[in-house]
Amino acid sequence: MNSADFYFNVSKDYPDFSIAVELALNQGEFFSLLGPSGCGKTTFLRLIAGLERATESKIIVQRQDVTNLSPANRRIGMVFQDYALFPHLNVIENIKYGLKNQKLTAGAIKAKTEELLALFELEHLAVRDIHQLSGGEKQRVALARALAPEPLLLLLDEPFSALDYGLRNRLRNELQMYQRKLGFTCIFVTHQQEEALIVSDRLGVMQQGALIQSGTPFEIYEKPVNRFIAEFVGEANLLNGNIVANDKDNNHLMLEIPELKLEVPLFGCNYSFGQYRILIRPEEIMVNYQESREGTIGIQAKITKLEYLGYMMRMELEVNRVKLKAATFNQDYSQFKIGAEIRIGLNLANPKFIK
């Protein structure tokens, strides 16, 4: 039995799919669940909420076992992808909905509703019909409605998926602000890796019904446990390498990268002989590398593709017929031409190995 404030161990078998996830959360934690479409993120949320019947499950919410309780009694709130606001009720009636179910006094309902309207800056929209609201306003109402009954855990199922880029960023910041202010624990489902990296205290990556890795955004990005996560969270260059004995210096090891015809001495002692996959992030490739740094190897590369993004230049390079992705910032981008040769630097002093 896990001692965390929130603990979920659920599994469900479908004819062509199965899901089995174990996850523990701490009070006030913002946990994001990341994964490609169809990997089971939403199903996992629905199993926690009790909206789907699990094959096997254990649901602990703030140290209380709610496994056998109905969704109405689990004290879990949810914001749906389409918000699921009641179209026949106006803003204030939507927010009051859950409070009325708690059989509070009229005064208590009024006070709580007013507090939420003020908190989410919805006072001027209180009596407005749902269909008259903008996407951002709807999201605030959905959040206020879900938080009104004071749930112990809030589930957010891709609440920004239908919104444009600008609004999405604004609402993401607002959500983070409310979460910090109110301190609720939440699981935020998204398939946008950037979003997950920005808002989360911790995040988990799912693939085919299983939680492959969970950790801080830094851990997920910097130390992905496998190729899938390396390529799903951020962009990745993956090269095959072998760790062998350094012929010149028998006390040290050497990393061979046959694809690039490179041999790099390794100075750390935490390595063992064998084949490895090396992860190099595009931003780790030094474009127009001139100087000489310890542990960094300079090689010639040909530019095969350029993508100008304003604040950065993304490029595709070719070294010995191996394609590499690179990203460069703060340079005179006009100097780069497709077909031109440039010198790049690879820092392989502390290589990232993955399975």
Add this chain to the structure above:
Amino acid sequence: MNDINFVSRGANLGKIFNSIKKKIGLYSIALTLYLPLIVFFGKLLTDCDLLVKLWTFLSSKLFINTLSFSVKEALLSACLSLLLAFPGAYFFGNFDFPGKRLLRSIMILPFMMPGILIVLGLVIFYGNNGFFNQFLASVSNNQLKFAGLYGFWGIILAHSLYNFPFCIRVLSESWERINPNLKEAAAMLGSSKLNTWRRVTLPLLMPTLSYLFFLVFTYSFLSFTIVLVFGGYLYKTFEVLIYIEYNNKLQFEQAAIIILLQTIILAVILLLQSFIGKRVQYQSKLVGQLAALNWQTTRLQTVTFISYGLFLILFFVSPFLAIIYKSFFQTEILSIANYRNLFTTAFSFSVGQPFLIVLRDSILLGGFASLIVVCIAYYVARSRRHEPWGGVDLLFQLPIGISFMAFAIGLASIFGELLNYRLLIVWAHVFLAFPLVYSILRTARRELNESIIENAILLGSTPGQVFRRVELPLMRRPLSTAFAYGMAISLGDLAAVLVFGKGQLVTLSVAVYRLIGHYRFAQATALGSLLIFISLLLFLSVENSSIFIGSREDR
């Protein structure tokens, strides 16, 4: 620069001119459609003694009795139709089961059948010597008998039979379109199932329920054929009263006063409807995966559904089956004699025309009237393809809420002497069919992707070629659906043919009506079966159409 201004000013003037031309065209059609009513009410309202005559009728017992009966029967018919439809709508709206699509299609069948067939079916099944009474007699040793068909309850039964399948169809579609996340959101906010039903599902169904209630109420309030046959001397709607005053008693003035009064009452009903049905109807684009109705997982619901289905078949489908069954029996011997008898002089004597002439006239009249209404309605729909649903569309929907008798009498009083009776009937059928035909074509034409047309123009087609090679093939299905409905309405009409035909023109519906009047039920069943067959053919031609009432069969 000046040239550009000149060109753009010229283009603007052209646009304004076109828009005026289009508006004149549309209003001319509306004016032609409503001309008989306009002239009729114009004449009536300039009558100096109008108020006195109105007051005299208002204070008469006849008015009180007719109003009280009409309101009572319309209220009960609407309630019973919804009550019968509710379980069906629940199953259709919440579950998937084999044959659902076909069953849902079949629900438009009563709409395609002439009202007189409902009457005939009920007489054959629930009448004094009908199957139902034979069954009651056999199980109760002649103690039990259902004698209420020719009277108040018979009228309610017939109205409900006619309307409840339509109610199932509309209500179930509305139910299906309730966003499935709403129920889950309610559960997450602490609602019990009952609470969710009361606070979420029911309020979301209310706009459809109130729409259907008023629709069935108005239909029953304006009912003619069913009340004419089952009502006898005791029960009359205003429509029947107007017909009797105008056609039988030749009291034009009295008929006109009743028409005016009925129009005022209808206006009040429509106002009430618009007031109550004001709430916006929300329908989700998100359609949830419905649970499968089967023996393993939803046993209780499956048993209830089967029982409900059997109940409907027993009480509401059997009357139609009884017509076909009875048509093949003559004095309890299986034969086709009833069909052979359609060609006898006895038939011509009862009906007024030989069978083949009746068949020919019905099909020609239906085809011609339907062709005209489809052409006009398509022209209007095409002219308004860029416009959202608005006031002009409402103007073309008005015949639903207007007394047909008012129109018919108005038409007879203006053009009765000038035009051939066949043309008058066609005009009347165009008026009758216009709202439904227009709404089918209006929806379909608006949904047609305009880029396809623009693309054809860019590929070098002339407007004529675009219409012939692109627009017409794309609109073939809604056009044929609209044509089938127009034909069904024409075939089912009794009032216009009775008012204008004056015995010279007899359609299949009128022939069945006359055979029932002459107690020639055997021949009536044969003719009725033939009408069922034609209705089935029309139904098959519109089956699978997703246009009618916004069905989403093709999901």
